[in-house]
Amino acid sequence: MNRTARVHLRDPRTVLVVVFVLSFVLLILSIYNLHTLESEKERAKVYTIAANYSYDIKFNLDRALSSTYTLQALLTQNDGGFIRNFEEIAEEILPSYPGVIELAIAPRGIIQQVAPLQGNEKALGLNLFEAKTQNKESFLARESGKLTLAGPLDLTQGGIGLVGRLPIFEDRDNKEHFWGFVAAVIRISEIFDNAKIAQLDQEELMYEMWRIHPDSKEKQIILSSTRTPLIDPVVYTFDVPNGTWTIAISPEKGWGSPVLFMARVLMALMFALMLAYMAKLVVELKITKVALESQVLQTTGEKNVLARQFEVLLNAIPDLIWLKDPNGIYLFCNKAFERLYGAKEHEIVGKSDYDFVNFQLADFFRTHDIIAMDAKEPVRNEEELSFKEDGYNGLFETIKTPVFDKNSELLGVLGVSRDITARREDEEKIQKLEYFDPLTSLPNKLQLRLRVEHDLKIVQHQNEQLAVLFIDFDHFKNINDTLGHAIGDELLVKVSKRLKPLLRQVDTLSRQGGDEFVVILPGVSVDDAAHMAKRLLQAIEQPIKLDTNELIVTASIGIALYPNDGADIDTLFKSADAAMYLAKQNGRNNYRFFTSEIQSRSARILSLENALRYAHTRGELSLHYQPQISLSDGKIVGVEALIRWNHPDFGMISPVEFIPIAEESGQILLIGEWVMRTAATRMKQWMDMGFPAMSVAVNLSAVQFHHAHLSKLVSTIIDEVKLPPWFLEIELTESAAAQNPLHAIETMNELSEKGIRLSIDDFGTGYSSLSYLKCFKVYKLKIDQSFIRDIGIDPEDREIVKIIIALGKSLGLKTIAEGVETKEQLDFLKENGCDEAQGYYFSEPLNVTDIEALLRAPEIILRKNNSN
C-alpha cells in the first residue's frame, strides 16, 4: 500500500491531480465559511430593518386604532349613546388618525351612526354579530372586553382595510353590561405608506407581510413586493390586537454576493491549478535532476535537452525559484530570482546568501533552509524582500522543500517565493471593514468586544479595575434633523479626533454607531475615571467649526467599573448605559457613576417607558391647570396646563420623572401634541362658556421645539379648535432655546408670525446670551421658582429676581414669577414691578372641575392678592 502510494507520488501527473484536489477542496471550504459569515452579517442587518419597519407599522396601526378610544370618550360625554353632530366631530378628529376612513357607533352591535355618511350609508343598520366576514371578531370583542381587529378584508369603499372594534360596557346595578361597539375602518395602504415600507424597494429588498387567517388557518398575504417566493427570508413577527403579523424580507440578489462568491471560487481554482502545477514542477525537477546526474556521469560537458526545456519553463514562471545545496550554496535560480539579487544566474550559482545580503538577513534565510531540511517536508514562511535590481519592496510567501535523491540522501533545498503584497493588502482592507468604523476609523463594536475581553483578562490577573465610559451626545438628533447628516457626520469625526489624544496607549476609544462612543480605561481608579470623564466633557464642549456654522455640543457620560459594577462585558456595558441615562436626566453635560440605586431605577425606567406607550390610548393622561394672576389688579389672566399621569399600578407619576422618559423614547411628540390639542380645546370651551378672556400656557419640550413641523402642527391645532392664536402661549425652557439659537430664532419667528405667544420658562437657570435674547421673539420671561423660594433669606436671589424684572422691562417683555408660596414673596415681587405670578399661595394646579369653580369665584384670588 505504502509502496504503491510512493510509486504514484513520483508521477508528476498524479502529484498534479492530488495537489490540485487537496488545495482546491481546502480553499473551497474556506471560501464557503467566509461566505456563510458574510451572509449571517447581512441577515442580522436585515433583521434590524424588519424590526424597525414592524415597529413603524405597529405604531401607525396603534395610532389609527386609538381613534376608537376617542369615540369611547365622546360617547361617555354624550348621554344616551348618541353623539350629536357626529359627522362634524368626526371630520375634525379624522385628520389626527391617519389611515382611518370611517368611524361608526353600534349600540347592541347594530350600526346606528357612521361618519362620513356619504358613501357609507349601507353600513347603517348593519348587525355586526351577523356580518359574515367579521362577526367572529365582534363576538371576540364582546367576550374579551378588548379592542379587536378584523381583516385585512375588502372594503365597500374600495381597497383593502381593517376594522378596529372596541366594546363598550355600561355600569348598571353594579354590573357591567354590554352596550355596543365603537368601530374604526382603516385603509391598510395608508398604514403602510406612513411606515414608508416602499423604501425597501430602493434598498433592493423583497418583502412580504402575512398573517394566519383565523378561519382557514392558512397564510393570508397582506402585502407583497414580489410574486416570486422569497429566498430564505428573515422573518419578524409582531402582535396586533387578537393576532400576529409577520414580515419576511430577503435581498433581491440573494444572501451574500453570489458574484463575489463565484469570483472567489474562480480565484481558488486558479490558485489550486498553479500550486498543482508547481508541485508537478518540483517533482519533475527532482526527476530531471536525477536524470541530469546520471547524464552528467555518462556524458561530461554535454548539455541536456531536457534541462534546457526545464530552464525555459522555470524562467517563464513569475515566482522566484532556486535550489541550494545542504550548505546553502546556490545550485541554480530562475530569471525572476535574478531580479532579487540584481545578478545573473552564473554570478549567483556557487555563492551563498551571505555574499548578497546583510548578515542578519542571510542568517534568517539560512535558518529557514535548515528548518525545512530538518523537517524533511515543505515549510512555509512569510518575508519582506527588497529587490536590488529595481528597489521593489514586497511581502513574499516562501515555500522551502527539502530535495532527496533516490537513496533518500539530502540533495538540498528547493525554494519558491510568491509575491503576496496585493493579496495581503486586500485581506487587511477586509479586516479593517470588519473591525473598524468606516466614518471615524475607530474600533467598532466587534473590535471593542475583543479588546475588552483582552483587557479584562489582564486586569483580572493583575487584580486591577477597568472603567467603561459610555458617551452619548446631548440632543444630537437635532443637529442631524436641522443641519443634515453630512454635518452630523463631520462633527462626529472632528470630536473623535479631539478625544483620541486625551487617552493613553492602552486605552480604547470606539464608536458604537450613531452618536454613541465608548472609552475603555484598563487599570484605573475611581478618581482616574472621573478625571478622564471631566476632560472628555471639556474637550467635547469646545466650539466646533463646521462649514459656515460654529456649533457647541455637549455630551453625557455613564461610568461602570470592573469588577464592582459587572464581571463581564455585557453587564458592564448595561451598567454604564444606565448610568449614562441618569446623567442625561440630571441635566446632561455631566457624568455619573453606576450605583445600585441606578440599577433599580433603570428597571423602573424601562417599565415606565413601556407603560407610557399605552397611557394616552388608555385615558391615563389628564391636564391640571394652575392660574396665573396679574399683580396689578389680582385678575386671573391665564392658566398653565400641567400634565398628570395616573397609572393603575404605579399610581400618580410626576411629569418630572416621565417627561424625560418620553423625550428619550421618542414618545414626547405624540404626548406633546395631545397636551396642546387638549389645552386648546379646553380654552375654546371656556371662552364659549363665557369665562373672561385669558391665555393657556403649555410646556414644550426641547425635542418638540426642534422638530421640523412644530409651527405647522401648532397652526393645525388652533385652526382645528378655532382658538384665536393669542390665547395660546408656549413655554419653552431657556436651555431648549439655547441649544441651537439660530434654529430657535427661525422657529420663534414662524410661531410669532402666526400670533402665538412664547415665554421662556425657568429663566435665569440657563446660559442665554443677551444678544440672542434680543433676537428671540419672546413675550414673557418666567422667573424660575428656585430664585423665588429663597427671596426671604438669600440676598443674591433677591438681586437676581430684580435684575430679571429690569431686563424684562428694558426688552419690553412681561415677567411672571412661578412657585410663589408666601405673602412675603408676593410683596417683594409687587414692590419690584413683576407683572404676574403663579404658585401655591394663590392655588395649586387644579383638575377641570376645580379650576372651573375657581374661575367662577375670582374674588378668592382677588382677596389673596390684595390682603395686607
Ligand SMILES: Nc1nc2c(ncn2[C@@H]2O[C@@H]3COP(=O)(O)O[C@H]4[C@@H](O)[C@H](n5cnc6c(=O)[nH]c(N)nc65)O[C@@H]4COP(=O)(O)O[C@H]3[C@H]2O)c(=O)[nH]1
Ligand atoms: N414647590 C412649588 N411648586 C409649584 C408651585 N406652583 C407650581 N408648582 C409646580 O411647579 C411646576 C411648574 O412647572 P414647570 O416649571 O413648567 O415644570 C414642569 C414642566 O417642566 C414639566 N411638565 C409638566 N407638564 C408638561 C407638559 O405637558 N409637557 C412638557 N413637555 N413638560 C411638562 O414637568 C415639570 C413639573 O411639573 P409639575 O410637577 O406639574 O410641577 C409644576 C407645578 O405643579 C409652588 O408654589 N411651589
